[in-house]
Amino acid sequence: MARLAGTSPAVVSYVLNNGPRRVAPATRERVLRAVEQLGYRPNRIAASLRTNRTMSLGLVVPDNTNPYFAELAREIEEVAFETGYALLLGNATDDVDRESAYVQAFLDRCVDGLILIPVHGVVPAAEEIARTGTPWVVLDRLLEGRDAPAQVLSDNQRGGQMATEHLIEHGRKKIACISGPREMRNTSDRVRGWRDALNNAGFDADSGPLREVPLGRFAGREAALDILTRNNDVDAIFVASDEQAVGVFRALTELNLTCPRDIALVSFDGIAASLLTTPSLSTVCQPIGELARIAVTLLLGQRENHASPQGPTVLPVDLVTRGSCGCPETPFSSANSASTPGGKQ
Amino acid sequence: MARLAGTSPAVVSYVLNNGPRRVAPATRERVLRAVEQLGYRPNRIAASLRTNRTMSLGLVVPDNTNPYFAELAREIEEVAFETGYALLLGNATDDVDRESAYVQAFLDRCVDGLILIPVHGVVPAAEEIARTGTPWVVLDRLLEGRDAPAQVLSDNQRGGQMATEHLIEHGRKKIACISGPREMRNTSDRVRGWRDALNNAGFDADSGPLREVPLGRFAGREAALDILTRNNDVDAIFVASDEQAVGVFRALTELNLTCPRDIALVSFDGIAASLLTTPSLSTVCQPIGELARIAVTLLLGQRENHASPQGPTVLPVDLVTRGSCGCPETPFSSANSASTPGGKQ
DNA sequence: TTGTAGGCGTTATCAT
DNA sequence: ATGATAACGCCTACAA
Numbered sequence: 001m002a003r004l005a006g007t008s009p010a011v012v013s014y015v016l017n018n019g020p021r022r023v024a025p026a027t028r029e030r031v032l033r034a035v036e037q038l039g040y041r042p043n044r045i046a047a048s049l050r051t052n053r054t055m056s057l058g059l060v061v062p063d064n065t066n067p068y069f070a071e072l073a074r075e076i077e078e079v080a081f082e083t084g085y086a087l088l089l090g091n092a093t094d095d096v097d098r099e100s101a102y103v104q105a106f107l108d109r110c111v112d113g114l115i116l117i118p119v120h121g122v123v124p125a126a127e128e129i130a131r132t133g134t135p136w137v138v139l140d141r142l143l144e145g146r147d148a149p150a151q152v153l154s155d156n157q158r159g160g161q162m163a164t165e166h167l168i169e170h171g172r173k174k175i176a177c178i179s180g181p182r183e184m185r186n187t188s189d190r191v192r193g194w195r196d197a198l199n200n201a202g203f204d205a206d207s208g209p210l211r212e213v214p215l216g217r218f219a220g221r222e223a224a225l226d227i228l229t230r231n232n233d234v235d236a237i238f239v240a241s242d243e244q245a246v247g248v249f250r251a252l253t254e255l256n257l258t259c260p261r262d263i264a265l266v267s268f269d270g271i272a273a274s275l276l277t278t279p280s281l282s283t284v285c286q287p288i289g290e291l292a293r294i295a296v297t298l299l300l301g302q303r304e305n306h307a308s309p310q311g312p313t314v315l316p317v318d319l320v321t322r323g324s325c326g327c328p329e330t331p332f333s334s335a336n337s338a339s340t341p342g343g344k345q
Numbered sequence: 346m347a348r349l350a351g352t353s354p355a356v357v358s359y360v361l362n363n364g365p366r367r368v369a370p371a372t373r374e375r376v377l378r379a380v381e382q383l384g385y386r387p388n389r390i391a392a393s394l395r396t397n398r399t400m401s402l403g404l405v406v407p408d409n410t411n412p413y414f415a416e417l418a419r420e421i422e423e424v425a426f427e428t429g430y431a432l433l434l435g436n437a438t439d440d441v442d443r444e445s446a447y448v449q450a451f452l453d454r455c456v457d458g459l460i461l462i463p464v465h466g467v468v469p470a471a472e473e474i475a476r477t478g479t480p481w482v483v484l485d486r487l488l489e490g491r492d493a494p495a496q497v498l499s500d501n502q503r504g505g506q507m508a509t510e511h512l513i514e515h516g517r518k519k520i521a522c523i524s525g526p527r528e529m530r531n532t533s534d535r536v537r538g539w540r541d542a543l544n545n546a547g548f549d550a551d552s553g554p555l556r557e558v559p560l561g562r563f564a565g566r567e568a569a570l571d572i573l574t575r576n577n578d579v580d581a582i583f584v585a586s587d588e589q590a591v592g593v594f595r596a597l598t599e600l601n602l603t604c605p606r607d608i609a610l611v612s613f614d615g616i617a618a619s620l621l622t623t624p625s626l627s628t629v630c631q632p633i634g635e636l637a638r639i640a641v642t643l644l645l646g647q648r649e650n651h652a653s654p655q656g657p658t659v660l661p662v663d664l665v666t667r668g669s670c671g672c673p674e675t676p677f678s679s680a681n682s683a684s685t686p687g688g689k690q
Numbered sequence: 691t692t693g694t695a696g697g698c699g700t701t702a703t704c705a706t
Numbered sequence: 707a708t709g710a711t712a713a714c715g716c717c718t719a720c721a722a
Contacts, residue, residue: 391699
């Protein structure tokens, strides 16, 4: 109980929370001194029980070891922290059951909101979340079902198309594609963009080999090895994520091929690391900071306004050309590394 | 309130928690059915208020975007989750004030324990933590002060020595070193190992250039550019972290140098990505899983036993030789990529 | 402007 | 074996 220096608990609360009632400056001072002296810390658990707010959010990602999700997590955490929220982080390790387990764990802990980057297009825990009335947002994915919550993601189709068009402009004739699992709407939309670009350019319908493999550099390497050993006329690859592209680089070395001379590459995401590969990655940059900020904003807005989802929010992407597509390597300035790694240029 | 199906709240609690009192099978059944039917979720906030346990831990890392910390975080989260704990994650972004702010935020939220990877050798929030009596563990760092908590880290000096000795065995004569900031005891111990190896081999005292720069690939690149443009007799570099080594690779390309022919490299950490660079990184692997497991164990043990720190726990490291030091590239088997990326071989 | 008291949903003790 | 009840620490409506 917060009974300090002969004042009532209520007053202490008013002082520490700046309201909801005013308190005389003298008493205020007395309370603050007592707080200081006793090292008193208000118990937020008790406060939470009263107010029904824990000031913490839950975030479940498929794999925090993947730099794209790591950067997304960092931005989300940044925004949350600024707003006074702490972040519970869960790793689904690409396992839907585990994802659900985390959702349960976070609901148990009464998070004020939940941000989910689902492992794939379906979230079994959706109705459980709805039942608790916890606001939630799906990030970087498009959900299949009808009881969908707010969703925030990049313009994946457009990005895939831009990337592929750029490779075509470089004169590439046989452009393969390495993407994420087919069930993932974000990467499969990028594939759609790739295909659209090929069709628009008048290439024959089935003109490029396609591999849909797990995210991550290891799978990227294997897919590239597979494509390139079977098709010796491929001269470019659109890779649906930077991490996979790193694996592709490795595959090229193993096959004694050179990028961009033998194989040109454009990938997707725009993680910071894409600036420091050899050659540096031409990539479709997602507005990672924006995605995060909007996700949190929607989440907190939901609590205030009881506002409904009203369809997915789609953000524009930005093709950044560097060395891997055949464009000249941009000279590396320290400004790049410090302020805007992977950003516009 | 948990008043279900005409039973008292207490009984519901006993059923759901399996104790501490026995309850008749019939009532038990009745309660469980009611729980199911009403979709009742016990409020853990209220439980926490009663029991003084939130079943959540706090983790503050310098930068979750750095793959080494990301992997560490993943392992910690894994162990915590298995034990029923959720993890609050905080990013200090290499800023001590922010680190302290996170510690405060987590203490406010009554975490049952705190794992800290401090930005540098001193933790201003230490006494605040002590005052609350929250168990805490310092990971991957050695603290200077005397009021130190439990600490878990790798044998950095030995690792640095092993790495450097290996480069010497390869016949390298002028071995430079790129390390983390001097205030960080872990990387500065690796530097000590580097120096010990040079001395033991009878090299002249100041035989290799040394740069102590921030962690991360961008700083690594710049340090390498600096060293190699000033010293054209350097034929090897011991790099104190894998991430920095990635930047060094980039620098080599920019300078038209080849690894390992012109410059041999051994780095430190053993992150998964080290397997897929070109050439693959020879690196001193830290037992990341073990570090995490022990940190959590110590933390929870502290709560039980009220056991004292009794000095840092130092784990052995393991030199994994791959292509970058001049050893033959190990053929890449999919077993590597799937089960033990970056592990022993 | 300040003191008092009720209640948030649990858990644990006491009594039945 | 179970029902009633106090207490955890805070917030806030109400009374003074």
